[in-house]
Amino acid sequence: MSMRSVRIPGEPLRVAIAGIGAVGGRVATGLAAGIEGLSLTAVSARDVARARDRLRTIPISVPVLPLAELAQAADVVVECVPAAVFREAARPVVESGKVLVPISVGALLEHWDLVELARVRGARIVIPSGALLGLDAVQAAAEGRIESVRMVTRKPPAGFAGASYLTEHGIDLEGLQQPLRLFAGSARDGARCFPANVNVAAALGLAGIGPDQTQLEIWADPTVTRNTHHIVVEADSARMELKIENVPSEENPRTGKIVALSVIAALRKLAAPLCIGS
Secondary structure (H helix, E strand, C coil), X not given: CCCCCCCCCCCCEEEEEECCCHHHHHHHHHHHHCCCCEEEXXXXXXXXXXXXXXXXXXXCCCCECCHHXXXXXXXXXXXXXXXXXXXXXXXXXXXXXXXXXXXXXXXXHHCCHHHHHHHHHXXXXXXXXXXXXXXXXXXXXXXXXXXXXXXXXXXXXXXXCCCHHHHHCCCCCCCCCCCXXXXXXXXXXXXXXCCCCCHHHHHHHHHCCCCCCCEEEEEECCCCCCEEEEEEEEECCCEEEEEEEECECCCCCCCEHHHHHHHHHHHHHHHCCCCCCC
């Protein structure tokens, strides 16, 4: 397979996926089904053998490469890795002047120098809407004056499995019978405390008045079966009240099924002659 470093005009955008789990695997499946103007050229994963097995079930045959080599095999790299290795996946893409589509938006806040690097290198960082609706409307409102943005996230207790914040604070959700507020503060701090759970809050902060001014509550709620986000935006142009109830992924209940679909929609937009939404 050719590993061109420069895209040839008129050919499909070459897409690579860093991480082939719940989100990355679904994105790979969508690309394998065929999307005009896009082609999957490589993936990366910690467990190479498991990744190859996953690709065979799609089915599609592409190389499984180290994270550092993905940018040379693609024009666009979709980041679907744990937040701890976000920089390892993201920096080579930005340095190469390619397009980075990150899922770990909270991790991007911790590595904001990559945005300046993208400006210098001519790269682009395209954040998909993910599990939220209305980000385009929030961005539009931010062209005027936004007074406040408040978000309340509720997930079934299983959606917080493995969160180090719970262990550090001695919180046990086993057998939880009533809703329990786990966090209240800024979107930046919430994304830092729950890096696998509330990337949506980081995206909302970036779309609106910033992650430090965006207020966030996170609840473990045994009365809900879906990952629920309720957002209220007060602006001089509109008052917005948005609510979305996302079906959790079977493979990873910390993320909703719609996240991968949002990535596919964002990729399609990169190659489409017609784009809808601001």
